Amino acid sequence: MHEILTTDFMQRALIAALLVGLVAPMVGIFLVQRRLSLIGDGMGHVALAGVAVGLVTGRGPVLTALVAAVVAAVAIELLRARGRTNADVALGVIFYGGIAAGVVIISKAPEGTPANLMSYLFGSILTTRTSDVWIFLALALVIMATVWVLWPRFFAVANDEEYARAVGLPVLPLNIILAVLTATTVVVAMRVVGLLLISALMIVPNAAGQLLARSFTTGLRWAIAVGLASAVGGVFISYPLDTPSGGTIVVLAVLVYIVTAIGTGVARRIRQRRHSIAEGHDHEHGPECGHEAIPHGDHVDYLHGGHRHAAHQGHYDEHGAGSPRTSGQDEEVRA
Template identity: 45%
Template sequence: MTITTMLDYEFIRYGLICAVVVGLCAPTVGTFIVQRRLALLGDGLGHVAITGVAVGLLTSTQPLWTTLIATVSAAVITELLRTYSKASGDVALALMFYGGIAGGVFLTSLASDKGVANLHSYLFGSLMTTTREDAVAIGVGGAAVVVLMVLLLPWLSSISIDETYARASGVPVMALNMLLLCTAAVVVSVSMRVVGLLLVSALLVIPVVTAAQIGRSFKSTFVLAMIAGALVGGGGVVVSALLFVPAGATIVLLGIALFVLVTVAAALARLVSKNRRGGPAKADAISLSSAD
């Protein structure tokens, strides 16, 4: 199969659109999450989403909506626990991990064998079964996330860099934290058909840490992360279709490969730049010593 003939298939076109959209929107949220050292938040919400999918399968409801309700509820509860209880952020994330897995296993055991089989596609992603309705839902949700994050970039960056100073400056920290977690929940819900719930955190984190290797400011890292996410998402779908391998795993592995490549290239560039600055200085020192 060539790239030209691959695009003749409708499900591949829809899958490509979904992957690019998710690749664009996930890093916009992930930039703030990584800055706040909450990289495992996506994993926690992904585990809660398993319960949401199981509820959808049991009730014959569209899993996207039950998952969205479950993840947003978990995000709100997590922020309330972190703010008003003695539980730290790590403890709140741990509760999401354990509760999400336990709820998913319990409810899945009540489902039929068909329900269990359908759950597998949400755990590991199933781009090849993407429909037009899925593409529309992901496109609308992804666009809303990108627009919201761009509009709130100054305020979200301030609470991500120094939450205490932002609170003292009158920034509504609590509301912005809640909004950020709820937006992350939306990203997890729309991403589950692309990379799967068990790998969803990868698109929140990997493009961001890749962009951080070459970004010189918060804003440049934000933009570069979106570009990296879109390239990884689209490229992963193309490679998976050409090699007939799972799209979710391919996207994640491609993201890791891009991270390694950018990290090595950035390190080499810094080394060359350092040597160029040090070379003339060293030569000048030698010449001055000789002159003396």
């Protein structure tokens, strides 16, 4: 542990992982809501073309990747808004065109070796430089500030785009801003998670968060917690195991999701078993059944044989025994 925290390249990698784990779920939750979960993959492929341009021209691959991804993000949203093609077709064109251009261009770069390409595709903690960390920090702050300011508007558009347009929200500009944030997140994560895996860190933590929460805000909090744990934990684990950081982070996130799904499923079954189901009846309770009807919250209980029964999904739940006055919620007895 001490060696990991005192090694320069590991310190840089952990800072980058912290930033990625924080911002990826913040952007990804709106993509999940809009059913655009795979848009991060398309942005990643285009960013690869930007990386290739940076290597060929000798410029910073991070900045050229950012420019390429942002241009692609804006183009996709404009195509969707104008209706000339649907989102799937636009993503497909960007998806395959971007990676093909990246492979062709990077083959002409002085540093364009397969190992170099792999580090961008799947992440490599050894490639995170101090200058990259500062760029990632600046981009992450921009992402967090933008999401914080536009949170209600992003939610409205992601939840119901037609309603948001009807109430006067600028839907197209908001969609473009979200697309640009997605492209920026991809670039922030490319050294740690990799361009092909960043979409997983946007989606999987939010999938786990939805299992644990009943509201949008609480779900995001859980997603950020899972994202941070997966990103930082994955970097920690990848060092002693000598495995790629990007793959390790995503595998850890998927494991967290699986454990969460199993845990919530077991908890749901336990809650269901705690339902005390009443004995079967030869007849169904109702206004004309002859048993006392007792208003109880948002439903009606029927007093029968000293037990209070309430109809629930094809059976009767036991809601207590005794007289009609056993609950503080009971009102007057109806015959």
